[in-house]
Amino acid sequence: MQFMLSWKITPGDYIACAKRFIETGGADVEGITTIGRWHAPGSSYGWHLVEGTPEAVANQAAAWNPYITLEITPVITDEVAAPAVASVLE
Numbered sequence: 001m002q003f004m005l006s007w008k009i010t011p012g013d014y015i016a017c018a019k020r021f022i023e024t025g026g027a028d029v030e031g032i033t034t035i036g037r038w039h040a041p042g043s044s045y046g047w048h049l050v051e052g053t054p055e056a057v058a059n060q061a062a063a064w065n066p067y068i069t070l071e072i073t074p075v076i077t078d079e080v081a082a083p084a085v086a087s088v089l090e
Helices: 014-024 054-064 078-087
Strands: 002-009 032-039 045-052 068-075
Touching (some): 032 054, 054 068
């Protein structure tokens, strides 16, 4: 399953979060595969698209919890969404 993790670095934690990111490369926890990661330059915001189980995503969130707040949203592709959308048009 794919999840979009939208993060915001908590005030006062930017330096500690940046150091951890540089040291670890933002490594995923076991059970997570990164599809893509995007940063908003000059801000504390970013997005991380991952594939994994809900449990692994919870572990990923817990691993970064000291530095960021997260909004986690399950997401699906157009190919998966289209049949559901089409069904309401019939």
